[in-house]
Amino acid sequence: MHEEFNALTKQHTWDVVPKSEGVNVIRCMWLFHHKYRVETQLDFRCSTSDSSLFIFHSGAYTAYLLLYVDDIVLTTSSHDLRNRILSQLKDEFSMTDLGKLSYFLGISMQRNPNSTFLCQKKYAEDIMQHANMTQCKPIATPVDTNSKHSSSDGSPIADITLYRSLAGAL
Template sequence: MGFHMSKSDNSLFVLHNIGVTIYVLIYVDDIILTGSNEVLLQQVVTSLSKTFSLKYLGLLHYFLGIEVHRDDDGLFLSQSKYIQEVLHDTKMQDCKGIHLPMSTSAPLLVDDGAPKTDGTEYRSVLGKLQYLSLTRPDIIYAVNKLTQFNTFPSVAHWQAVKRLLRYLKETFLSILSTDLATFSYTKLGDINDRRSISGYIIFLGITPISWCSRKQPTVSRCSTEAEYRAVASALNPGNSGVKMVVQGTIYGTSLTELLSCRFPLLLHQTLVLAIADHSHATCTVAASGAAVAVSAASIPTHDSLIRFS
């Protein structure tokens, strides 16, 4: 039929045919079929029905615990029903909700001196919460932090899991922001090897979803080049050679790095310049082989959410 298996997911098959794209997602005996041409979609269904016994269920509304709602802007994915099932399984359906997923004052320790708890139930609940994080990126950090104690969880760790469940009880009907914002920062020239350090943190709404701090592979000839490398690294966080499509805003603390994104030739003409922190620019950035539609803005250093000591 001409379908090719996706490199990112072995269950996803893609067909490109003269400007038309068809996607087929298969999970055991469930199939999702979508594409840009109704006639070709029907031909695919007809062809599959000649080999397999198919039952057409109509428009997609629910799939593997994920609810699909339609409006004028497109599709909205939700797991509110799944959250209610998790709360019921843990007998937390009547708990009092809270607005923060984790405590900011009580650190979690491997050996906190608290009695141990049932590790089987602990791991089971966290497994469900990991699946929930597909549509709730605001709990990714909390879930990943709590899974660090899977081997010998204590009562304190279980209390942290129950706190996360209380947060879900409070927010299970919330609509999360999909605004993407990246903060980029550069620490210039290490005193020993002269290589600068790049850092970035990426937010989806108010939730950090990716962050990194590392030395640049080569020595930069000026501060602007080092800052430009930091922006490029932030726009391609995977650094895997795979082309990415990124939309959002990237914030830096120097106007020169943002201008260099728009006019790369400036890299050959710019020395270390003193630029006022409150400068502002907007441009389209293309870096690291990524397909990018990003507005870039300069912010005061003290407003940056990333800093090096």
């Protein structure tokens, strides 16, 4: 974590400033708008469906850049376009190309010649382990849908932090 913070500071990705009074802190957004050669400009547009997804489209060339904190997933319509974008990013930022994507944000990716398979099995298993529920028997619906409860029934949750962590992971 300390190394990532130092890299972000070194690259002038952000400036640490005191929180203004009465202002809520929200997640940061990043926009990649970079000149590529003198005569051509790579202009990524922010997706209307996901503020972390940036799209480049020019003629037959298309690129999708997904940004999550300091991780980038890039897919392009050609190897040449991918190499050009990576070269520009490396010129601008300290970064490492980790090669073909195999796992990102809880989703594993498996490729074969005709398709790509996305799976969240490991992510679900990690949540089950975090909740100490790996030995539980599976059922179709883990909640009694006919049960009637009120706010005064039962005892409060012993570890609210664990509950919030599990709810947030879903």
